Amino acid sequence: MRQIFEKNMRMLSNLLSYCHELGGLRHEVELAPGRQTSTLRVRSQIPTLDAERLEQLRATLRIPRQPELEQNYWYLGGESETGSNLTLVAVMSDSAEVSYREGWLTISLVRHE
Numbered sequence: 001m002r003q004i005f006e007k008n009m010r011m012l013s014n015l016l017s018y019c020h021e022l023g024g025l026r027h028e029v030e031l032a033p034g035r036q037t038s039t040l041r042v043r044s045q046i047p048t049l050d051a052e053r054l055e056q057l058r059a060t061l062r063i064p065r066q067p068e069l070e071q072n073y074w075y076l077g078g079e080s081e082t083g084s085n086l087t088l089v090a091v092m093s094d095s096a097e098v099s100y101r102e103g104w105l106t107i108s109l110v111r112h113e
Helices: 004-022 050-062 065-076 082-091
Strands: 026-030 037-045 093-102 102-113
Touching: 004 026, 004 037, 004 082, 004 102, 050 082, 050 093, 050 102, 065 082
Parallel strands: none
Antiparallel strands: 026 037, 037 102, 093 102
């Protein structure tokens, strides 16, 4: 269970870093870890976010899960660029949902163990 929690925390950290780089002013985090399924949600107040950047985020998080990469995730996720970190988050997620409404970006992920 500890390894599940650590993976979830790394994913949340990468999402928060991304939102901060977008100019996030305030962040809310929700984590519901479970033995079978974990849900993660980051909500960030970002006053302006252009449609192209939003679509790029959605496209990146649509990358299919790749369990074979998870073992290497700890080594790959260190000092790399944010885009790379989002790709790693994507390959560790089973589904992702992204919305942007009234200046708030919401990223929700589901991960099946």
